[in-house]
Amino acid sequence: MKLSRLYSNKADRFEPVDFESGLNVVMAEIRLPENRNKDTHNLGKTTLGRLLDFAFLAGRDSKFFLFKHFDLFKDFVFFLEVELQDASYVTIRRGVEEATKISFKKHRAAHQDFSTLPLQEWDHQEVPFERARDLLDGLLDWRVLKPWSYRKGLGYLLRSQDDFRDMFQLRKFAAAHADWKPFLAHILGFNASLVAKHYEKEEELTKKQSTAQTIKNELGGSIEDISKTEGILLLKQKEAEKKQKLLDAFDFRAQDKDRTKQLVDGIDERIAALNGERYSLNQNRKKIVASLEEEQIQFNPDEAERLFEEAGVLFRGQVKKDFEQLIAFNKAITDERRVYLQEELSEVEADLKRVNAELSVLGKKRSDTLSFLSGTDVFSKYKQVSDEMVTLRADITSLERQRGFLHRLQELRTEIRTLMDERGHLQTQIEADVEKQNSDQTSLFSAIRLFFSEIVEEVIDRKALLSVSPNQAGHLEFKAEILDESGNATSADLGHTYRKLLCIAFDMSLLRAYLDDKFPRFVYHDGVFESLDDRKKENLLEVIRRYAELGLQPIITLIDSDLPTRAEKQGSVFDESEIVLRLHDESEQGRLFKMAAW
Incomplete structure (x- = not known):
């Protein structure tokens, strides 16, 4: 399947682009000296790839230039003519204003102009968007991609500048790895079904674990043993049954008996024990x-000295000093003992408070029980037992929920272990x-990695390694590395220039590996020669021409300043037939859209 023609209903503002079967060149010429040092020129070489994506039914995006500048483009209708595998053609009609209504027409001759053809003469008229995608999927018949849609592989066929950042994960694959890794594994020849199922199991496992954690949170963080919960529930249910029978019979003798036994055997015994404990604590x-x-030292050395003097005994201060030292020693011991006594007093008072x-609680309970036993109003007893039933039922409901x-x-937990x-x-x-x-040298992946390395080696005289391996979590990791003379990986692939080269090599090696299958034959690379030196540009162009001769349709865009200088001196780098679109900066007529830049 190749591109044949792109045109619009306004040929004066967007001229038709007729694609060649082999190499196609979109040349942007910078003719004004003041524009030569600019990074961007807004001539439309990149916009062409975006238009192709639009014609292939890309989803509506408010940031896309046709919708971002809706007033400028709302009257445009675009037509993409595509050559199918059986050498017939299909034209896709899509307008900007009604971008979700798509029409199709199959035909045998190439380079048609159906811009004025009435809608009723189209084979499929204004088909709703999702249905139109399914219909186009069937018409293109890229069955190698199944079970994925044709849209999944377009990102590798229409590489914009942003898509050269990562060889495998395109800008449109910004979502989770589960969205693109199975597809990439599939087109590289691996069992994508296993990869997809692995992600599905992982997602299901994550959901189960999240649900389990939510249940733990509902239980308040404390997870009781199921047996204990069942046991408590059983006891509560039996108690509720007994009370219900009591209520149904309107007979409170059994209840009176239970209350009396509880009063005699329980409450009174506990009160007696607490009274004994309180007595002991008070003592x-x-x-x-x-x-x-009592622990206060009453002896005063000064008084003793005065008495000795009155008695005529010579004190001389020494005896007074010894008494003061003795008092100080005893005071130190007394202070330490007082600390312990104060602590013990605090503990005793705390125990007394508790007792x-x-x-007090037991006294109230004893009073209530005696009141129940001595009560003569049967309805009061009925109400009390009913209240207890309400509490029981609430407990049972809570336990059943738990x-x-x-x-x-x-x-x-069982499901999580299984998953x-x-x-x-x-x-x-x-x-x-x-x-x-x-390990299989005849596998599709082995063929792709050989073609990939050959392309890189022809361009930069270095081998390149395409590798796929599972990580510890079982997810596939895709790598592309440039090797040095010893066969060791280098960091050369990290630069933008070589990263772009690796992307180009990867896309072309894929197309070549599927050359004999129902697979697209075209590939669009924007700014293909940027940042490469002259010799590498020449080498890459030779590779592109050789792949075109194999039956592929490379579409490349470049600025004239990126042409190989040496080859240009020797003559024209491209044949005029290969240049399908020539843009320039001299006037609006040199732009892709013949209008002022937006």
Whole structure:
């Protein structure tokens, strides 16, 4: 399948572009000296690739130039004529104003002009957008891409400047790796089904793990054992049944008996024990307080000295000094003991507070129970038991909800383990498939990597290595590296110039590998010679011509200043028949659209 013609309903503002079967050159000539040092010239060589994408039914994007400048282009209708595998043609009609209504017409002759053909004479008229994509997918019949649509591979066939940044992950593949890696694996000859399933299992696993975490959060972070929950629920349910029977029979004798037993066996015994504990604590408190009050040293050395003098005993200060030292020593011991006594007093008072609080609660409970037993109003008892049933039912509902969460959590854990096993099995299969395709010298991947290396070597006299390997997570990693003389990878591929060369080599090696299959034959490369030195430009042009002779349709764009200087001195680099579009900066007539720059 090749491109044949691109035209519009306004030939005076957009002249038809008739593509050749082999090499096609879009030449932009910078004729004004003041424009020679500019990075961009807005002549339209890049815009042509965007128009081709639009004609191939790219989705509507407000940033796309046709819609961004809608007032300028709303009256345009574009027509793309495509040569099919059986040498017939199909023309795709798409307008800017009604971009989601597509028409198709098949025909036998090339280079037709259906810009004035009435809609009713088209084979398919104003087909809705998604249906039109499906219809075009069938007409193009790029069956090698199945189960993917023709749109999936267009990014490698219409390379803009932005698409030279990464050889494998195109700008349109900015989404998750699961969106493009299986497709890339497929066109390189690997088992894409395994890769896609691996991503699916991983996504499903992530969702299950997220759901499990949500359930854990619902349970408040504490996950009880399912057996314990079931046990508590059973007891609550049995208790509820008993109370319900009691309510149904309107008989409270059993309830009275239970309350009496609870009062005698439980509450009174606990109150007695607490009273004993309170008595003991009060006694301890009294002793501690007494100790704190008694431990005061009453001896005064000054008074003792005065008494000795009155008695006529010579004191001379020494005895007074010894008494003061003794008092200081005893005071130090007393202070330390007081600290311990104060701490013990605090603990006793805290225990007394706790005991008194519990005695207060038990006293109230004892009073309520006695009130129930001595009550003569049966409806009051009925109301009390009914209130208890409400609480029980609320507990049972909460436990049943918790049980449901725990059952679901157990199911999720089982599913997660199963998914992890399945993912691991798929990872093993992927690794085996990658090893097989890498080691098989007759595999499609081996052919592509050979063509790829040959192209790079012919241009820069260095071999290049295309490699595919699974990482620790089982995801495929695609790499392209330029090798030095010893066969070791270098960092040369990191520069923009060589990165662009690798992209060109990759796209062309793909087309050559599928030369005998139902696969597109054209490829569009924008600014193909930029940044290369003269010798490499010549080498690349030789490769492009050779691939055109093999039956491919390379479409390249360049500025005249990027032409190989030596080849240009020897004569014209391109035949006039190869230059399908010549642009220049002298006037609006030199632009792709014959109008002022927007």
